C-alpha cells in the first residue's frame with residue numbers, strides 16, 4: 001500500500017439530505033467547465049453557498065439516500081475532490097456517482113444509519129481498510145463492508161487513470 | 173453454474189464458474205460506445221494519458237447524436253475532434269450527425285446481441301438489455317481507461333425479478349409497464365441492481381416496446397435491465413441475419429433480491445407528472461385535471477421507433493393538432509425516418525400539423541429544439557421530467573406513451589388516448 005494516510009481519514013462533517021443530485025453538487029451551468037479546480041469553486045453553490053468558503057482540506061460530506069442521483073456528470077465528484085473533500089459517507093449512492101467517485105480517487109462509502117446520528121460540524125474518522133467510521137464528537141461507531149483489494153489499489157494510485165497507466169507499464 | 177442472467181453473463185466474461193452479488197469482476201467489454209456529449213471529455217482524458225493507440229478500434233463505437241444537427245461552434249469543434257480521432261484510430265463504427273440516437277443505432281446495426289457485454293458513457297445504455305446483453309453506463313475517465321487498456325471493473329449486482337403476465341389492453345405498451353414499475357420501485361428502488369424480466373406477458377411486447385421498458389429502468393436507478401432471449405429476440409436478430417449467438421438463460425434456482433409481478437391486463441395508459449418519473453398517475457385521472465399543454469414530443473431513445481411512429485399516425489390520421497400546441501416528432505434513426513416516409517406517416521404527421529425532425533436526441537433535453545418557457549407545459553414520450561430538463565425551470569413536463577402524447581397533442585391537453593380512440 002502506497003500512502004497509508006489515504007486509508008485513515010478524518011475531518012469535519014458537512015451534512016446533506018436525501019436525493020442530493022449532481023445538479024446540486026455542481027449546477028448544470030458549469031458543465032462546459034472541464035478544469036477541476038475551477039469546478040471546485042462552485043461545489044454546492046446553490047444549496048450551501050458557504051461551503052466553498054469554509055470547507056477545509058479533509059472535510060467529509062455525510063448525506064442521506066441516493067446521493068449523486070440525476071445526470072451522470074463526472075463533474076460532481078471532481079468538484080468535491082478538488083474542493084478538498086476527503087470522503088462522502090451516505091446512506092446510499094446513485095450508481096454512476098459512486099463509480100465515478102472511486103474512479104477519480106474520491107472515497108465514497110455507503111454506511112447505513114449514519115445520517116440521523118451525525119450533525120453538521122461533527123468530527124469523523126474513517127478507517128477505510130477496516131471498514132469503520134467513528135463519530136468522535138458523539139462517540140459512536142459504524143461499520144461498513146471494506147472495499148475490495150482492487151479498489152484499494154486503485155485508490156492508492158489516485159484513481160483509474162493512473163492505475164491504468166501503471167498496469168500498461170507492467171504490460172498487464 | 174447458478175445465477176441470475178446478469179450474474180451468469182458477468183461470470184462468463186470474467187472466466188469464472190459463478191459470481192456472487194457484491195463481488196468485483198474484471199472484464200474486457202465486447203463493445204464500448206461514446207457520443208458527442210461525453211466523448212469530448214473522454215478524448216481529453218485519453219490524450220492526457222499520453223497513449224497513442226486505442227486497445228481495439230473494432231470494439232469502439234462513436235455516435236454524434238446529442239448536439240446535432242450541429243448547433244453551435246463548440247458542438248462543431250467537438251464533432252470535428254471526434255471525427256478526426258475516429259479516422260486516426262481506425263474506428264470505422266463512427267456514426268456522424270444525422271444517423272440517429274446512439275442506443276438505437278447499436279440495436280439497429282446488430283451490434284447488440286444476447287450475452288454481449290456493453291458499456292457506454294451514457295446512462296441509458298441499459299436499453300440494450302432488451303436484446304439480452306449486459307449493458308450499463310460508465311464515466312468518461314473510465315471510458316478513457318477502457319480505450320487505453322480494454323479492461324473494466326464491475327460490481328456484481330443483485331437482481332430484481334419482474335414477472336409480466338397477461339395481455340396488455342389497447343394503447344398500453346412498454347412505457348406504461350415502465351411507469352407502473354417506477355410507481356412500485358420509485359426512483360431509487362433498483363439502485364445498483366439488475367432488473368430481469370420474465371413471464372408470458374413479454375410475448376406481447378415487441379422489440380421496440382422492450383427497449384422502452386429497459387431504457388426506463390435507469391430511472392429506477394438500475395445498473396442494468398435484461399430480457400432473456402426468446403422468440404421475439406430471435407426474430408429481431410434473424411432480420412439482421414444474426415443467428416450465431418449463444419443463448420444463455422438464468423438458472424431456475426437463481427436468487428433474486430425481490431420479485432415483482434405485474435398483470436399487463438390490469439394496466440392502463442399512465443402518465444408521470446412533474447417533476448419525477450415516479451410521480452405516476454392514470455392518464456384518465458390527469459385528463460380530469462384539465463392540464464392544458466403547449467408542446468408535445470414523440471422521439472428520443474425511449475420512444476422514437478417505428479412502433480411509436482405507427483401509433484402516432486393511427487391517432488393523427490384525419491385529425492389536427494390543437495392550435496397553440498407545437499408537436500415535435502423526431503424518429504430515433506435515419507432508418508426509422510425513411511420507413512416512416514415510405515409508409516406515408518410523415519405526410520400524415522405534417523398534414524396534422526406536427527413537425528418532423530432530423531434523427532437526434534434534440535427534444536429529450538432541449539438540445540437545439542423543444543425548449544420551453546416558464547409556465548409552459550409539455551407532454552413527452554421521453555424518459556425524464558426533472559426540473560429544467562427542457563429549459564425553463566418552471567416548465568412542467570409530463571411523461572406518457574406515444575399514443576397518449578399524440579392524443580394529447582390533438583386535444584390540446586393531457587388525455588387518455590382511449591377517450592379519443594375508444595376503449596379497445
Ligand code: SF4
Nearest residue numbers: 273296472473533536
Ligand atoms: S435521447 Fe435523451 S436519454 Fe436518449 S441518449 Fe439522447 S439525451 Fe440521452
